[in-house]
Amino acid sequence: MEQxxxxxxxxxxxxxxxxxxxxxxxxxxxxxxxxxxxKRLTETLNKVCENYDALQKHLNQLKDAxxxxxxxxxxxxxxxxxxxxxxxxxxxSFTECSTITEEETFKRPRNNNNNNLPKxxxxxxxxxxxxxxxxxxxxxxxxxxxxxxxRDNPSPRAYFKCSYAPSCQVKKKVQKSLEDQTILVVTxxxxxxxxxxxxxxxxxLTSLSETPIGLVPISSAMVxxxxxxxxxxxxxxxxxxxxxxxxxxxKLLIQQMATSLTRDPNFTAALASAISGRIxxxxxxxx
DNA sequence: CGTGTTTGACCTGCGC
DNA sequence: GCGCAGGTCAAACACG
Numbered sequence: 001m002e003q004x005x006x007x008x009x010x011x012x013x014x015x016x017x018x019x020x021x022x023x024x025x026x027x028x029x030x031x032x033x034x035x036x037x038x039k040r041l042t043e044t045l046n047k048v049c050e051n052y053d054a055l056q057k058h059l060n061q062l063k064d065a066x067x068x069x070x071x072x073x074x075x076x077x078x079x080x081x082x083x084x085x086x087x088x089x090x091x092x093s094f095t096e097c098s099t100i101t102e103e104e105t106f107k108r109p110r111n112n113n114n115n116n117l118p119k120x121x122x123x124x125x126x127x128x129x130x131x132x133x134x135x136x137x138x139x140x141x142x143x144x145x146x147x148x149x150x151r152d153n154p155s156p157r158a159y160f161k162c163s164y165a166p167s168c169q170v171k172k173k174v175q176k177s178l179e180d181q182t183i184l185v186v187t188x189x190x191x192x193x194x195x196x197x198x199x200x201x202x203x204x205l206t207s208l209s210e211t212p213i214g215l216v217p218i219s220s221a222m223v224x225x226x227x228x229x230x231x232x233x234x235x236x237x238x239x240x241x242x243x244x245x246x247x248x249x250x251k252l253l254i255q256q257m258a259t260s261l262t263r264d265p266n267f268t269a270a271l272a273s274a275i276s277g278r279i280x281x282x283x284x285x286x287x
Numbered sequence: 288c289g290t291g292t293t294t295g296a297c298c299t300g301c302g303c
Numbered sequence: 304g305c306g307c308a309g310g311t312c313a314a315a316c317a318c319g
Contacts, residue, residue, distance in 0.1 A: 144292060146311060159310070163291090173310095 119191055124177070125184040134158035134174040136186050142172065153178045168192055 125136050134147075134156070142160035149156045155176035162170040170190040177183035 143290090145313095147292095147294075148309065148311095151308060157309090 119189075121188045123186045123188070125186055126182055127184055128182065134176075134184065136172075136174055136184055138186075140164055140170075140192065150175070155181070162192060164192070 123138075140162055141164040143163040144158055144160050146159035147156050148159070153175060155178075157173055157175040160172045160174065162168040162172075170188065170192050172189065173187040175185050177185050
């Protein structure tokens with residue numbers, strides 16, 4: 001039987017120059033569209049931040065008033081529920097990407113030693129609505145040790161411990177957002193004492209099915225204190241850059257798109273399916 | 288057989 | 304002191 005050989009490599013160099021110009025024009029138009037959208041989102045975010053600050057001030061005033069009136073700390077669960085209700089005003093996607101201490105969340109105020117407080121950070125991850133699993137791929141190995149239905153949210157909360165290294169005491173909690181069932185709220189407690197070789201969420205635009213909300217293109221000036229490495233793209237500034245920079249940015253964007261696609265399991269599966277289909281077709285044709 | 292998940296029981300802290 | 308809620312444990316189970 002004759003062995004068939006199919007060239008599956010992508011030869012991008014054979015594209016005619018007029019097609020490249022056309023593609024560049026399309027990319028420039030897309031960039032301009034994204035710039036205006038980014039500008040609009042930035043303005044919205046500014047307003048949200050202002051509202052958040054105002055609410056935060058109001059909350060602090062209430063806390064101070066309560067301290068003065070009763071001389072005792074505010075009822076912690078009450079405060080927590082107030083904070084939760086604040087997050088319901090669309091603030092959550094912004095604020096919960098920051099790293100906060102437990103004292104700031106009023107969770108463990110009994111521990112007054114701030115130096116020993118494990119760092120608590122929250123990450124919002126968008127998943128498909130039909131996806132009922134509470135598994136978030138973040139490059140680390142996790143062992144699930146519990147699941148619980150909490151009072152304020154009908155969705156169960158899953159508890160994970162880092163199983164990458166026995167000495168690593170990092171924990172994470174995963175629960176679907178009360179407001180949006182397509183969003184997973186991932187709470188990390190502590191810091192890993194080891195590296196990770198395949199971080200997928202925090203550092204890169206990879207999976208299309210699990211998109212961290214913290215990676216939406218926002219102006220870096222809008223990001224409040226966060227120790228988590230969060231990728232931000234300020235597309236607004238692209239209007240004042242020269243053509244050389246535009247060209248390099250376009251290349252970067254294309255590279256990012258290619259990287260995102262190649263890392264996406266759905267895309268690779270579809271690609272493999274298409275290639276195997278082509279091979280089968282070719283084999284059938286040869287026969 | 289080893290590893291990871293499930294799930295009911297148990298522990299602990301907080302509010303009343 | 305009691306009840307509630309969140310967090311953890313550990314035996315049973317599933318899977319490769």
